[in-house]
Amino acid sequence: MTLEAIVGVDHVLTTPAALAAYACDGLTSHRVQPQAVVLPATTDEVAAVVRWCRATGTPWVARGAGTGLSGGALPVAEGVVIGLARMRAIVSIDTANERITVQSGVTNLDVTRAVAADGLYYPPDPSSQQVCTIGGNVAENSGGAHCLKHGFTTHHVVAATFVTATGEVARLGSAVADPPGLDLLAVVIGSEGTLGIVTEVTLRLTRAPERVETLLAAFPSTDAAGEAVAAIIGAGVVPAAIEMMDRLTIEAAEAAVHAGYPTCEALLLIEIDGGADDVAATTRLVTDSVLAAGASETRTASTAEERARMWRGRKAAFAAMGRVSPDYYVQDGVIPRTRLAAVLRGIRALETSSGLRIGNVFHAGDGNLHPLVLYDRAVAGEAERASDVAAAILDLCLDAGGSITGEHGVGHDKACAMARMFTGADLTVMDRVRGAFDPTGLANPGKLLPTPRLCGEVPGFYRAHPTELAGLAERL
Amino acid sequence: MTLEAIVGVDHVLTTPAALAAYACDGLTSHRVQPQAVVLPATTDEVAAVVRWCRATGTPWVARGAGTGLSGGALPVAEGVVIGLARMRAIVSIDTANERITVQSGVTNLDVTRAVAADGLYYPPDPSSQQVCTIGGNVAENSGGAHCLKHGFTTHHVVAATFVTATGEVARLGSAVADPPGLDLLAVVIGSEGTLGIVTEVTLRLTRAPERVETLLAAFPSTDAAGEAVAAIIGAGVVPAAIEMMDRLTIEAAEAAVHAGYPTCEALLLIEIDGGADDVAATTRLVTDSVLAAGASETRTASTAEERARMWRGRKAAFAAMGRVSPDYYVQDGVIPRTRLAAVLRGIRALETSSGLRIGNVFHAGDGNLHPLVLYDRAVAGEAERASDVAAAILDLCLDAGGSITGEHGVGHDKACAMARMFTGADLTVMDRVRGAFDPTGLANPGKLLPTPRLCGEVPGFYRAHPTELAGLAERL
Numbered sequence: 001m002t003l004e005a006i007v008g009v010d011h012v013l014t015t016p017a018a019l020a021a022y023a024c025d026g027l028t029s030h031r032v033q034p035q036a037v038v039l040p041a042t043t044d045e046v047a048a049v050v051r052w053c054r055a056t057g058t059p060w061v062a063r064g065a066g067t068g069l070s071g072g073a074l075p076v077a078e079g080v081v082i083g084l085a086r087m088r089a090i091v092s093i094d095t096a097n098e099r100i101t102v103q104s105g106v107t108n109l110d111v112t113r114a115v116a117a118d119g120l121y122y123p124p125d126p127s128s129q130q131v132c133t134i135g136g137n138v139a140e141n142s143g144g145a146h147c148l149k150h151g152f153t154t155h156h157v158v159a160a161t162f163v164t165a166t167g168e169v170a171r172l173g174s175a176v177a178d179p180p181g182l183d184l185l186a187v188v189i190g191s192e193g194t195l196g197i198v199t200e201v202t203l204r205l206t207r208a209p210e211r212v213e214t215l216l217a218a219f220p221s222t223d224a225a226g227e228a229v230a231a232i233i234g235a236g237v238v239p240a241a242i243e244m245m246d247r248l249t250i251e252a253a254e255a256a257v258h259a260g261y262p263t264c265e266a267l268l269l270i271e272i273d274g275g276a277d278d279v280a281a282t283t284r285l286v287t288d289s290v291l292a293a294g295a296s297e298t299r300t301a302s303t304a305e306e307r308a309r310m311w312r313g314r315k316a317a318f319a320a321m322g323r324v325s326p327d328y329y330v331q332d333g334v335i336p337r338t339r340l341a342a343v344l345r346g347i348r349a350l351e352t353s354s355g356l357r358i359g360n361v362f363h364a365g366d367g368n369l370h371p372l373v374l375y376d377r378a379v380a381g382e383a384e385r386a387s388d389v390a391a392a393i394l395d396l397c398l399d400a401g402g403s404i405t406g407e408h409g410v411g412h413d414k415a416c417a418m419a420r421m422f423t424g425a426d427l428t429v430m431d432r433v434r435g436a437f438d439p440t441g442l443a444n445p446g447k448l449l450p451t452p453r454l455c456g457e458v459p460g461f462y463r464a465h466p467t468e469l470a471g472l473a474e475r476l
Numbered sequence: 477m478t479l480e481a482i483v484g485v486d487h488v489l490t491t492p493a494a495l496a497a498y499a500c501d502g503l504t505s506h507r508v509q510p511q512a513v514v515l516p517a518t519t520d521e522v523a524a525v526v527r528w529c530r531a532t533g534t535p536w537v538a539r540g541a542g543t544g545l546s547g548g549a550l551p552v553a554e555g556v557v558i559g560l561a562r563m564r565a566i567v568s569i570d571t572a573n574e575r576i577t578v579q580s581g582v583t584n585l586d587v588t589r590a591v592a593a594d595g596l597y598y599p600p601d602p603s604s605q606q607v608c609t610i611g612g613n614v615a616e617n618s619g620g621a622h623c624l625k626h627g628f629t630t631h632h633v634v635a636a637t638f639v640t641a642t643g644e645v646a647r648l649g650s651a652v653a654d655p656p657g658l659d660l661l662a663v664v665i666g667s668e669g670t671l672g673i674v675t676e677v678t679l680r681l682t683r684a685p686e687r688v689e690t691l692l693a694a695f696p697s698t699d700a701a702g703e704a705v706a707a708i709i710g711a712g713v714v715p716a717a718i719e720m721m722d723r724l725t726i727e728a729a730e731a732a733v734h735a736g737y738p739t740c741e742a743l744l745l746i747e748i749d750g751g752a753d754d755v756a757a758t759t760r761l762v763t764d765s766v767l768a769a770g771a772s773e774t775r776t777a778s779t780a781e782e783r784a785r786m787w788r789g790r791k792a793a794f795a796a797m798g799r800v801s802p803d804y805y806v807q808d809g810v811i812p813r814t815r816l817a818a819v820l821r822g823i824r825a826l827e828t829s830s831g832l833r834i835g836n837v838f839h840a841g842d843g844n845l846h847p848l849v850l851y852d853r854a855v856a857g858e859a860e861r862a863s864d865v866a867a868a869i870l871d872l873c874l875d876a877g878g879s880i881t882g883e884h885g886v887g888h889d890k891a892c893a894m895a896r897m898f899t900g901a902d903l904t905v906m907d908r909v910r911g912a913f914d915p916t917g918l919a920n921p922g923k924l925l926p927t928p929r930l931c932g933e934v935p936g937f938y939r940a941h942p943t944e945l946a947g948l949a950e951r952l
Contacts, residue, residue: 096710096814119712141654152654154662155631168901176810176843178617178628178666180881181894181924182906186630186662190654207712234572236595236683277753334652338572367652405656418657425644430658432912437905448657 003038003080006048011086013037022063022081026128027071027413034061034075041086043161043169043199049082050197051167059442062193064104064136067128069330070411072140072192072447079442082197084135090114091200098205099158099175104135104198108142111203120205123150126407127315138198141190143407145241145314146271148365150206152407154189161200162188165438175202187433192409193444195437209273212240213283214301214310217290218264222246222348222360225266226341228293229364232270233337235289237282241271242365246344248324249317249359249372256320259313262297268364269314271307317361318372325357325374327383331390332408333397337367346396347371354389356382368406369397394420410448416455418448424460431461479514479556482524487562489513498539498557502604503547503889510537510551517562519637519645519675525558526673527643535918538669540580540612543604545806546887548616548668548923555918558673560611566590567676574681575634575651580611580674584618587679596681599626602883603791614674617666619883621717621790622747624841626682628883630665637676638664641914651678663909668885669920671913685749688716689759690777690786693766694740698722698824698836701742702817704769705840708746708762709813715762717747718841722820724800725793725835725848732796735789738773744840745790747783793837794848801833801850803859807866808884809873813843822872823847830865832858844882845873870896886924892931894924900936907937 003012013019014036023031035058040046053060059079066073075081087103090110094100095118102111108129111122125144126132132142137153138160159173162184173185188195219225225244232242245253247265254261261267268290272282287298301307321328335343344360347369351358359372371393375386394404394417404410404417418427431449435441450458479488489495490512499507511534516522529536535555542549551557563579566586570576571594578587584605587598601620602608608618613629614636635649649661664671695701701720708718721729723741730737737743744766748758763774777783797804811819820836823845827834835848847869851862870880870893880886880893894903907925911917926934 096706097812141659143654154659164901164905170899170902170905172902174810174879175877176812176879176882178619178810178842178844178882179879179897180886180890181898181902182667182670182909183617183630183662183665184902184905184909186659187909190656190659194658207714230572233574238683275751275754275757277757278751281751281753334650334654336573336652366654368654401651403650403652403655406652406654410656414656421655422657423646425640426646426648426657426660429640429646429660429913432915433658433660433663433909436908436912439908 001052003036003049003052006052007038007040007045011039013039022075022083025066025071025073026069027074027411030071030074030412032075032077034077034079034081037081037083039083039086043163046082046197046199047163047167047169050163050165053080053442054167054440057442059445061444062139062197064133064139065107065131067132068136068140068409068411069332070405070409070413072409072411074412076445084133084199087199095120097175098207099202100205101200101202102134103200104133106134108132108134108137115205119208121208122156122203123147123206124153124156127318134201135198138189138201139191139193140407140409143363143366143368145243145363148242148363149238149240154186156204157185157189157201158204159202160185160188160198162196162198164196165440165443192411192448194434194448196443211276211279212271212273212307213279214307215270215272215283215286216299216310217268217270217295218262218297219266219268219295220264222266222344223341224294225268226344228268228290228295229340230338231289231293232286233365235285237285239270239286239365240273241269243269243314244360244362244364245314245317246360248357249361252320252324252359253313253317255323257312257316259309261313264296269310314361321359321372321374326376326378328375329373329386329390331369331371331373331393332405333369333394333402334406335367335369335397335400335402337365339400340364340367343369343396343400347393350389350392354385356386356389358389363406366406367402412447415446415448416450419450419455419458419461424458427458427461477528479512479525479528482528483514483516483521487515489515498542498551498559501542501547501549502545503550503887506547506550506888508551508553510553510555510557513557513559515559515562519639522558522673522675523639523643523645526639526641529556529918530643530916533918535921537920538615538673540609540615541583541607543608544612544616544885544887545808546881546885546889548885548887550888552921560609560675563675571596573651574683575678576681577676577678578610579676581609584608584610584613591681595684597684598632598679599623599682600629600632603794610677611674614665614677615667615669616883616885619839619842619844621719621839624718624839625714625716630662632680633661633665633677634680635678636661636664636674638672638674640672641916641919668887668924670910670924672919687752687755688747688749688783689755690783691746691748691759691762692775692786693744693746693771694738694773695742695744695771696740698742698820699817700770701744702820704744704766704771705816706814707765707769709841711761711765713758713761715746715841716749717745719745719790720836720838720840721790721793722836724833725837728796728800728835729789729793731799733788733792735785737789740772745786790837797835797848797850802852802854804851805849805862805866807845807847807849807869808881809845809870809878810882811843811845811873811876811878813841815876816840816843819845819872819876823869826865826868830861832862832865834865839882842882843878888923891922891924892926895926895931895934895937900934903934903937
């Protein structure tokens with residue numbers, strides 16, 4: 001049996017142009033060309049491809065739309081990429097139970113489009129939601145601006161069809177609440193393609209709110225904006241979203257999409273959803289909180305058009321940085337939200353000491369920072385300096401009791417950093433669980449967990465993973 | 477090193493009276509006396525006890541308050557019970573971030589008591605919440621009446637200190653959202669003591685609602701009550717709780733605690749919480765829905781006293797069955813809530829065909845049934861007939877697309893039934909994950925997964941678990 005016999009000759013790509021197109025994901029600074037790209041159309045074809053890889057000892061990397069920012073879909077040179085792009089069927093919709101079942105290649109936004117007429121939507125909303133796939137969202141446990149109130153991907157997936165790394169097809173989870181046994185679905189969500197391939201998912205949908213109100217508040221400092229966030233949450237209010245942008249990102253976004261933002265040092269975008277009466281009362285309370293924290297100006301958007309304009313600048317912020325700087329690195333760290341002001345001051349100090357500009361645009365309510373470190377790779381030493389600054393920002397997050405990644409994942413980019421957050425014993429258990437799903441060690445090797453070759457030895461981390469035993473590690 | 481040297485001579489129990497007290501949990505029909513009961517006071521002592529068990533090849537069973545209903549804490553005859561009752565410290569409270577850290581032996585209700593003055597509470601509320609421990613809640617992923625809106629234990633645990641089955645201490649999860657790496661915390665929650673012992677947990681707290689309204693609705697049939705549930709959820713309303721009781725349980729509860737319930741075939745207790753305006757509007761909408769579905773009467777409770785009285789009958793329902801029947805078996809199954817009326821009709825048919833009375837009192841909003849099968853063990857054949865009826869009820873649940881347990885867990889009671897819900901491949905992966913945490917197979921053996929001796933061979937389920945290899949299985 002050949003790969004062509006499994007998926008059809010048109011769906012095995014081996015030309016240099018095709019392989020180049022799959023050589024990286026959103027972490028474009030790292031590129032590896034695989035041996036082939038395989039595009040199965042059904043769960044059975046995915047399982048047959050995985051069994052072929054096992055029989056031939058070929059490492060494989062699953063890929064959705066390739067919008068990930070941590071190199072989770074970076075190919076392995078000796079391996080194949082298994083692309084899920086052809087699996088884009090809406091399998092079934094159950095509006096009475098507020099469930100939808102879709103194949104993994106369906107885009108995030110198409111899920112909401114499929115049920116919007118029934119008054120339902122799918123809350124997790126990564127910035128890439130127009131193109132990123134549900135399968136990729138599951139692999140990375142994706143978040144988004146509205147996860148503050150509504151939760152991450154893991155809170156919305158109730159069941160999945162899953163091809164194990166041994167090529168078997170399993171059903172994980174259940175359409176009903178709280179299924180028995182070990183929660184294998186939870187460990188698969190966010191496992192970044194290291195345990196197997198989710199080919200179909202059943203998602204919990206949410207009733208569209210009666211009313212949505214969006215509030216923009218301008219502040220004279222990031223400190224004041226950070227205090228406003230703490231005051232809102234401290235008042236017992238959980239808005240659907242609280243986003244923060246600093247002066248550099250506001251100016252870049254303005255230049256790019258003319259969102260009409262005020263000139264200020266920091267702004268908050270706060271969205272409140274729910275029943276009409278409660279939204280009105282909460283909006284008043286939030287307005288009082290931001291004014292008490294020193295906001296110089298507030299604006300509200302109540303219509304869909306006004307709201308879309310207010311969000312346009314936020315959603316364009318990453319891309320807008322391309323107008324300001326030839327290169328930038330997006331860091332992704334998490335801190336307790338009570339530490340926002342202090343950590344932002346620390347980042348400002350790094351900006352001064354490094355001479356590199358740093359923009360901040362992020363999910364303030366979750367404490368999920370996205371500092372953008374600007375550099376020019378044409379200037380000798382700047383790329384290295386940017387990398388050092390990004391690492392120092394992670395140190396600030398860890399020192400504040402935070403985490404090395406909020407929603408972009410570990411992937412290739414942060415596999416070595418895992419040892420800064422977890423002990424050797426923690427990593428050993430993770431690796432044993434990985435081995436329980438993937439005894440062959442062929443599923444996305446080199447991602448998620450540190451490898452001795454790239455990261456050095458981690459004290460107490462004993463990899464019993466067959467990846468090492470088979471000598472594959474040296475090749476990665 | 478002896479167990480006495482680790483925990484102190486007063487905290488190793490070996491007298492027949494002490495061992496008899498630990499011979500069963502809430503599933504009192506199964507009893508096994510262990511060799512000893514060990515009561516450690518710290519995480520380090522728990523780890524040392526587990527290492528002692530490993531060094532001596534002694535199986536062990538962790539135990540909280542022993543209120544579980546599936547025999548999850550049933551001892552092993554050759555083993556020890558590790559009781560967490562002495563670990564009842566509130567470690568820290570962080571009201572600004574709405575987090576509390578407690579040791580595993582703290583009771584569920586004591587968590588809420590510790591933060592009530594700050595306007596916070598811990599939502600999951602098993603009926604046993606006055607005595608059951610947080611550690612036991614984590615082991616079983618406990619639910620409760622208010623999990624419909626607020627989620628199960630797994631939705632409220634953000635981090636844990638965890639003693640692995642190899643006796644190492646690990647930190648799982650993170651105080652901040654969405655930590656990286658494999659979600660080991662999620663797989664530990666609900667693993668029923670088969671992976672290790674959680675000694676300390678950090679819980680997400682919830683802001684107490686501005687207003688709570690409780691509605692009681694009486695119906696002429698369980699069909700009409702089931703339709704009301706579907707109508708409420710279908711209208712996009714998610715009450716905090718929707719509980720159903722049928723005639724038999726209403727009468728038993730009335731006789732026991734005089735809650736003042738109306739005489740009817742079925743009643744719903746519906747609790748609505750949130751902002752004051754929204755609660756008022758939602759209560760009107762729910763009242764309209766239940767009247768349209770055929771409710772003969774509705775009552776509301778707005779004060780804490782009225783509400784306590786309304787809940788008293790529901791909370792006493794299980795115990796009240798003791799007045800009606802010498803013995804009863806509590807079944808625990810889940811169905812999609814749109815199938816409520818049909819499955820209740822099926823249970824009614826089983827009552828007729830078996831000649832055994834069956835009471836129903838359950839979490840209707842979640843579709844989590846708790847049929848109580850009444851029998852008298854003094855009457856020859858009745859216990860067996862009750863067991864057959866309970867099994868037939870599970871068949872009804874599985875045929876409706878449901879699950880073998882909602883919140884009581886698999887434990888000893890339903891280990892064999894796992895093969896009716898999962899394939900051999902599913903069970904193999906679960907068992908491999910179990911082995912990743914517990915390579916020695918000494919953690920709560922014989923629970924959660926089927927064993928060949930008790931359940932027969934499950935096609936495709938290959939246990940690579942060392943429990944079998946060491947020949948321990950024959951003794952269990």
